[in-house]
Amino acid sequence: AQTVTQSQPEMSVQEAETVTLSCTYDTSESDYYLFWYKQPPSRQMILVIRQEAYKQQNATENRFSVNFQKAAKSFSLKISDSQLGDAAMYFCAYRSAGDSWGKLQFGAGTQVVVTP
Amino acid sequence: DAGVTQSPTHLIKTRGQQVTLRCSPKSGHDTVSWYQQALGQGPQFIFQYYEEEERQRGNFPDRFSGHQYPNYSSELNVNALLLGDSALYLCASSRRSQGWQPQHFGDGTRLSIL
Numbered sequence: 001a002q003t004v005t006q007s008q009p010e011m012s013v014q015e016a017e018t019v020t021l022s023c024t025y026d027t028s029e030s031d032y033y034l035f036w037y038k039q040p041p042s043r044q045m046i047l048v049i050r051q052e053a054y055k056q057q058n059a060t061e062n063r064f065s066v067n068f069q070k071a072a073k074s075f076s077l078k079i080s081d082s083q084l085g086d087a088a089m090y091f092c093a094y095r096s097a098g099d100s101w102g103k104l105q106f107g108a109g110t111q112v113v114v115t116p
Numbered sequence: 117d118a119g120v121t122q123s124p125t126h127l128i129k130t131r132g133q134q135v136t137l138r139c140s141p142k143s144g145h146d147t148v149s150w151y152q153q154a155l156g157q158g159p160q161f162i163f164q165y166y167e168e169e170e171r172q173r174g175n176f177p178d179r180f181s182g183h184q185y186p187n188y189s190s191e192l193n194v195n196a197l198l199l200g201d202s203a204l205y206l207c208a209s210s211r212r213s214q215g216w217q218p219q220h221f222g223d224g225t226r227l228s229i230l
Contacts, residue, residue, distance in 0.1 A: 004158075035218060043204060045159075045221035091158050101172045102210060102219060103149070106158030 002027045004094050006107035013082045014115050020067075021077045021110045023092030031097035034068070034075045035104070040088040048090070051075065053097070079112070087114040118143055120222035122207050128228045129197050137192040137225045141209030147171075148190040149219060150182065153204040165190050166212055194227075202229045 003026045013019035025034070036048040051059045051068050058066050063083075067076045079086055092107040121140045129135050141148050147166045151159035161174035165184035184190045188209075194201055204226050208219035 006158075037221075043206075043224045043226075045206065045208070047218050050218060093158075099172075101147070101164050101166070103161045103164065103172055103174070104151075104159070104208075104219065105161070108156075108158050 002029075002032075002094050002096065002105050004092055004105050004107035006092055006110050008110045009108075010111040010113065012113045012115060013079070015082055015084065017082055018078060018080045019082060019112065021079075021090055021092075021112070023075045023077070023107055025073050025075065025092075025094050027073065027094065027096075029096055029098065033095040033097060034066075035093040035095070036064070036066070036075075036077045037091045037093060037106075038086075038088045039091060039109070045091070049077065082114050084114050084116070087112055120145075120207055120209050120220050122205075122222040122225050124225060125223065126226045126228070128230060130230050131197055131199060133197050134193065134195045135197060135227060137194075137205050137207075137227070139190045139192070139207030139209075139222060141188050141190070141207075142220045145209035145211045145220070146188050147210045147212050148184060148188065149208045149210075150190070150192045151206040151208065152176070153206055153224070155203070159206055162192070197229050199229050201227065203227060 032053045034051045037045045063080045089109045094105045149164040150162040153159040163173040168184045179195045204224045206224045207222045210219045
């Protein structure tokens with residue numbers, strides 16, 4: 001069974017600064033997908049960024065980028081030029097490529113606090 | 117284009133009661149998954165429905181059951197409620213033919229057990 005670990009319960013960042021959230025996972029599979037989801041107080045899970053394990057290039061979406069280290073089983077999220085609207089709970093999630101039904105395995109989450 | 121909608125938004129029950137939560141998937145989606153998110157934790161997969169059948173199930177007891185209707189909407193039923201069932205219940209939908217495309221989530225139902 002796969003496990004996803006987020007070791008930082010909370011991270012604080014000032015507006016316009018950069019923050020990096022860590023995520024490690026344990027799997028014996030070679031093909032899988034990784035995601036970062038954002039959950040604001042409104043509770044809805046919003047997809048931030050995704051990475052296919054077979055791709056060596058790190059995914060980027062505007063101010064959000066990842067550092068995917070397959071050998072180390074590490075998948076960190078960098079938020080650049082932080083904005084007040086980035087304040088939320090961030091979850092790292094794993095999906096096996098062999099699972100056609102798409103079950104997601106989530107970490108415990110990291111609370112991001114943005115200060116003016 | 118309506119996203120995933122869940123009802124009710126908040127529900128209060130007492131131990132031993134039964135509850136039904138509802139979910140309408142995003143337009144064009146045919147697969148519905150349910151997750152339980154306890155306070156301060158990440159979501160845990162409960163089960164998934166496609167073509168009105170349960171296709172995959174997580175590590176949850178039989179007290180948790182579900183249903184999917186021909187219009188793809190889904191229900192989550194929990195019997196004999198326990199205090200530990202207090203959580204946010206999230207519904208997520210996807211379109212099976214789109215393969216690995218990520219799931220879309222609703223705003224959840226907050227279930228409180230007294």
